[in-house]
Amino acid sequence: MPFTFSKVNAVFRAVRMSRQRDAKAARLAALEESNSLLQSQTRQLENQKNEAKELAHELALTNEELRAAISEAKKAWAAADSANRSKAEFLAVMSHELRTPLNSIGGYVDLLEMELHGPLTEAQRSDLNRIRRGQQHLLGIINDILNFTRLEATEVAFDILEVPLRALVADLDGVVDSLARAKSLGYECESPPPGIFVLTDPDKLRQILINLLSNAVKFTPEGGSIRVFTTIAGNIASINVQDTGPGIPRDKQQAIFEPFVQLDRALTRTTEGTGLGLAISRGMARGMGADIVVSSEPGQGSTFTLSVPIIARRPTPGANSRIVVGR
Numbered sequence: 637m638p639f640t641f642s643k644v645n646a647v648f649r650a651v652r653m654s655r656q657r658d659a660k661a662a663r664l665a666a667l668e669e670s671n672s673l674l675q676s677q678t679r680q681l682e683n684q685k686n687e688a689k690e691l692a693h694e695l696a697l698t699n700e701e702l703r704a705a706i707s708e709a710k711k712a713w714a715a716a717d718s719a720n721r722s723k724a725e726f727l728a729v730m731s732h733e734l735r736t737p738l739n740s741i742g743g744y745v746d747l748l749e750m751e752l753h754g755p756l757t758e759a760q761r762s763d764l765n766r767i768r769r770g771q772q773h774l775l776g777i778i779n780d781i782l783n784f785t786r787l788e789a790t791e792v793a794f795d796i797l798e799v800p801l802r803a804l805v806a807d808l809d810g811v812v813d814s815l816a817r818a819k820s821l822g823y824e825c826e827s828p829p830p831g832i833f834v835l836t837d838p839d840k841l842r843q844i845l846i847n848l849l850s851n852a853v854k855f856t857p858e859g860g861s862i863r864v865f866t867t868i869a870g871n872i873a874s875i876n877v878q879d880t881g882p883g884i885p886r887d888k889q890q891a892i893f894e895p896f897v898q899l900d901r902a903l904t905r906t907t908e909g910t911g912l913g914l915a916i917s918r919g920m921a922r923g924m925g926a927d928i929v930v931s932s933e934p935g936q937g938s939t940f941t942l943s944v945p946i947i948a949r950r951p952t953p954g955a956n957s958r959i960v961v962g963r
Contacts (some may be wrong), residue, residue: 718883734778741771780912784895786920792838794924797948801832804841805866811846812862815853822861829866834873835947837924844917844928845875848940851913852879856937871946878939884932892930893918 745768748756756764805828816823834841852862860880867874884892895915918928925945932938 735775738771738775738778742768745771762944771938780916783914784912794840794923796835796837798833799836799841801828801840801866801875801944802830802835804834804838805864805875807842807844808845808849808864812853815850816862819853819856820858821856822859824863826863826865828875829868831950832868832873832946833948833950834944836926836944839919840924841926841942842946844921844942845877846915847913848877848928848942852877852938852940854882855879856881860937868946873944873946875938875942875944877942878937880937883934883936884938885928885934886932889930889932893928918920 745764747753748764749761805825809825809877812823812825815821849862850866856862856879862880863867865876865878865880867876893914914928921928921942927943928940930938930940930945
């Protein structure tokens with residue numbers, strides 16, 4: 637068959653049409669694949685949407701439960717606060733009602749000791765002394781309970797001042813000397829370095845130290861000793877009250893700062909107290925930026941340390957002084 641241009645053109649057209657059909661088929665296959673992928677992604681999005689709805693519903697329920705729990709907690713806190721205030725008010729009223737007859741008892745004891753109604757025998761004076769000790773003990777218990785209640789209710793006001801530490805510690809000697817002598821205890825007080833000023837409430841700090849020293853006298857057996865000394869580290873002055881008492885086991889050293897705790901029940905038959913002294917002392921200390929810790933070993937005595945922030949140092953001439961009271 638002779639070769640003609642028309643046949644060539646027909647071949648080219650056939651090839652071109654074949655390529656166009658292949659290209660269309662490829663595009664169609666690609667579109668179908670894309671459509672399948674889009675459908676799969678749509679199903680995934682739908683599932684995620686449903687999961688998000690379920691999660692939102694759960695969160696709504698959780699938020700509702702949380703709001704209910706917060707509401708109940710607020711109600712419980714308000715009830716506890718109201719109960720705490722009612723307790724404080726009750727104890728304040730009761731302390732007043734109890735103080736009145738106790739003070740009357742003390743007044744009548746004073747009158748009898750003055751022998752206004754006639755002379756007293758030695759036995760009668762001894763009985764009056766017992767009555768006075770009982771009256772003072774009951775007043776001390778009432779004061780401890782009232783002070784602890786005020787601390788719990790955060791009703792204690794602090795008068796924070798810049799106080800010379802050396803003068804404050806020196807004031808303790810007049811209180812402790814007689815207590816130590818009465819029990820045949822050795823007492824040694826080393827004055828703090830001069831020129832140290834602490835930021836504290838002086839009356840409450842003095843009360844804390846007297847509590848610590850009274851405990852040391854109370855629980856140190858006759859013939860023992862008590863030592864007061866101060867250490868300075870950075871901006872903290874630590875006043876240490878060291879005794880030669882029975883000591884405290886390590887696992888009980890935090891418990892003694894809890895209210896109404898006395899570790900040795902046998903001691904409660906011979907030593908008076910409510911078990912509130914250390915709880916009150918630590919509460920007051922922390923309320924004015926100080927703190928109390930204890931270091932002790934059974935049979936080796938105890939050291940209670942009151943740490944107070946130093947506000948200023950004003951060096952003055954003079955060496956440390958030391959007061960020693962013999963047994």
